[in-house]
Amino acid sequence: MNLALRESEPVSGEERVATAGAQQIEDKPLVLLQVNCRSILNKTLEFWNLVDTYNPDVIIGTESWLREEINNAEVFRDDYTTFRRDRCTRGGGVFICVKNYIDCRELWAD
DSSP, X not given: OEEEEEEOOOGGGOXXXXXXXXXXXXXXXXXXXXXXXXXXXXXXXXXXXXXXXXXXXXXXXXXXXXXXXXXXXXXSOTTEEEEEEOOSSSSOOEEEEXXXXXXXXXXXXX
């Protein structure tokens, strides 16, 4: 599993503010974790150990090798909102996991 970790800095003096109910998080850099999984299904323990170590806000995974019949709950935890695009053939596939306190949604563009 290849790993890249990035922390963003506030852009041009702007502060990042995220809300979680009554909780507010200010001046915290957004932490991104990018992982080339090469099959996450057989590496879930290793994957979540990385997540627990770095506590990223957003996880971007490539080469997930997941299939449509594999449920999110089999691989991903519920403290993240998960977006997946599986490939119908062997290999490939991507996912993005975003911490639940970050307001996000999937948009489709033609």
